Amino acid sequence: MVxxxxxxxYVRIGGLSERPFWIxxxxxxxxxxxxxxxxxxxxxxxxxxxxxxxxxxxxxxLVSPPELGLRLLPAVCGIACVPxxxxxxxxxxxxxxxxxxxxxxxxxxxxxVYWSRELKQYEVEALFAVLLALIxxxxxSCSQPQGRWLNRMCVILLCLLGPWFGYGTVFPTLALLxxxxxxxxxxxxxxxxxxxxxxxxxxLGVSAGGVWHxxxxxxxxxxxxxxxxxxxxxxxxxMHSWLRAGAYAALSTAITVFPVxxxxxxxxxxxxxxxxxxxxAIVWLAVLIGLFGWPxxxxxAMACWIFLPWLMLLSASIAHYYPFAQAxxxxxxxxxxxxxxxxxxxxxxRECSLVLTGRGRPGLVAGLILACVPxxxxxxxxxxxxxxxxxxxxxxxxxxxxxxQPGELVAVTLLAVPCVRYYADNLCExxxxxxxxxxTLPLANFDSKMWAVETVQRAGSRWWILANGNxxxxxxxxxxxxxxxxxYQFKVVAEAGVQSDYGLAQLIRVQGGFR
Numbered sequence: 013m014v015x016x017x018x019x020x021x022y023v024r025i026g027g028l029s030e031r032p033f034w035i036x037x038x039x040x041x042x043x044x045x046x047x048x049x050x051x052x053x054x055x056x057x058x059x060x061x062x063x064x065x066x067x068x069x070x071x072x073x074l075v076s077p078p079e080l081g082l083r084l085l086p087a088v089c090g091i092a093c094v095p096x097x098x099x100x101x102x103x104x105x106x107x108x109x110x111x112x113x114x115x116x117x118x119x120x121x122x123x124x125v126y127w128s129r130e131l132k133q134y135e136v137e138a139l140f141a142v143l144l145a146l147i148x149x150x151x152x153s154c155s156q157p158q159g160r161w162l163n164r165m166c167v168i169l170l171c172l173l174g175p176w177f178g179y180g181t182v183f184p185t186l187a188l189l190x191x192x193x194x195x196x197x198x199x200x201x202x203x204x205x206x207x208x209x210x211x212x213x214x215x216l217g218v219s220a221g222g223v224w225h226x227x228x229x230x231x232x233x234x235x236x237x238x239x240x241x242x243x244x245x246x247x248x249x250x251m252h253s254w255l256r257a258g259a260y261a262a263l264s265t266a267i268t269v270f271p272v273x274x275x276x277x278x279x280x281x282x283x284x285x286x287x288x289x290x291x292x293a294i295v296w297l298a299v300l301i302g303l304f305g306w307p308x309x310x311x312x313a314m315a316c317w318i319f320l321p322w323l324m325l326l327s328a329s330i331a332h333y334y335p336f337a338q339a340x341x342x343x344x345x346x347x348x349x350x351x352x353x354x355x356x357x358x359x360x361x362r363e364c365s366l367v368l369t370g371r372g373r374p375g376l377v378a379g380l381i382l383a384c385v386p387x388x389x390x391x392x393x394x395x396x397x398x399x400x401x402x403x404x405x406x407x408x409x410x411x412x413x414x415x416x417q418p419g420e421l422v423a424v425t426l427l428a429v430p431c432v433r434y435y436a437d438n439l440c441e442x443x444x445x446x447x448x449x450x451x452t453l454p455l456a457n458f459d460s461k462m463w464a465v466e467t468v469q470r471a472g473s474r475w476w477i478l479a480n481g482n483x484x485x486x487x488x489x490x491x492x493x494x495x496x497x498x499x500y501q502f503k504v505v506a507e508a509g510v511q512s513d514y515g516l517a518q519l520i521r522v523q524g525g526f527r
Contacts, residue, residue: 034401064133126400145317149313152198190316190320192208246330302353302358412478420474482514
């Protein structure tokens with residue numbers, strides 16, 4: 013267990029302070045460092061849970077460098093998920109060796125490692141799901157009155173805090189409380205489980221209603237955010253919409269065990285989608301084998317924990333009501349797959365061992381080894397930045413400070429705005445930022461071509477562009493094309509980071525022009 017925990021800590025913390033914030037992290041970092049605690053509680057521009065923002069700001073003030081301090085909350089939550097898998101499986105009477113396998117798979121699961129290393133709330137949501145699952149399973153198996161009261165208070169506390177740390181906690185919380193409400197407990201009085209579920213639902217309703225009224229409703233009403241989240245919503249009469257939602261669900265499943273985003277870099281188009289679907293199908297098959305071969309009690313409880321959040325998320329997506337229904341980012345609905353997947357893999361290995369050797373013990377050991385396989389391709393995550401988005405804006409900004417002459421204009425394109433705002437606070441004017449909302453999104457009905465024309469008209473004989481090198485950034489292309497039409501020539505002076513689908517930090521010098 014100590015080795016598994018040490019490994020889990022290493023892949024989540026190793027090299028974390030050395031990787032600059034990329035665009036999706038930088039807008040969070042800028043918001044929490046430039047707004048007061050009171051403003052973070054009630055801000056409605058960014059899709060960010062209030063208590064997550066406040067806690068992140070506090071940790072950023074206490075721990076340095078900021079790349080570590082601001083990421084510390086998701087990192088700690090990701091680390092905490094690893095040992096909690098063990099008591100969950102032991103509570104439902106799973107053998108120790110299989111429980112260790114569940115821990116090992118959780119420690120190396122790509123989706124859990126990646127989100128532990130990123131300044132977002134998704135791993136915090138996963139921890140709430142795991143904590144609540146542990147308490148609910150213990151409520152169902154606890155026969156001591158004092159234990160039931162302690163568990164009940166923990167359920168209420170988690171329901172009260174969850175939505176304030178992560179909006180996605182609603183789905184696993186509702187699923188687990190439904191489990192308490194519907195299924196007969198393993199021990200004790202059914203009435204106790206029902207009372208606990210009702211109190212939890214009441215606490216969740218109060219909490220979700222409060223955060224909705226304070227911040228989430230206004231965040232969700234942002235037109236740019238509505239447009240951005242629409243691909244994750246389902247039109248029940250549109251087959252293409254169902255296929256798109258299925259592809260996102262398959263990706264969410266596949267990255268529990270394999271870094272599919274790295275693989276599809278070399279396999280594009282329909283071949284990449286097919287590969288993701290195959291990996292997801294294998295994962296779900298192993299999960300079903302784990303459920304059907306469940307050796308202890310709690311099979312139906314685990315099935316509810318696995319499938320109900322997905323069904324609730326699907327229902328919300330069809331209803332077009334829940335504002336942050338992005339399944340590919342909701343680790344809290346896939347975290348339940350990990351321990352059951354480890355059980356399924358062990359079950360398969362045990363059956364093969366029985367056929368080949370007539371003994372099951374070697375199969376259990378082989379299953380534990382197989383559960384550790386994801387560690388092979390996760391070992392480089394702390395030392396190789398190409399395993400995740402890596403945009404080194406501090407380096408290109410340093411080049412700009414040395415090369416730029418006083419008064420020269422700097423234009424910042426859409427996908428570079430969050431990083432430049434965070435890392436270039438002391439950069440001299442004139443600076444022209446493309447307007448953004450909800451973090452990295454253009455304003456609704458914003459005319460980026462007109463912005464490009466106005467920016468070029470303001471520029472002198474030499475000026476600069478800070479951009480994200482993503483070739484799909486049409487706003488960057490508009491600005492470059494407009495500059496070219498006005499007789500300017502441009503040259504990429506500096507690039508820093510790792511080239512990927514996310515792009516890398518880029519500094520462009522623009523010279524010439526005619527009036």
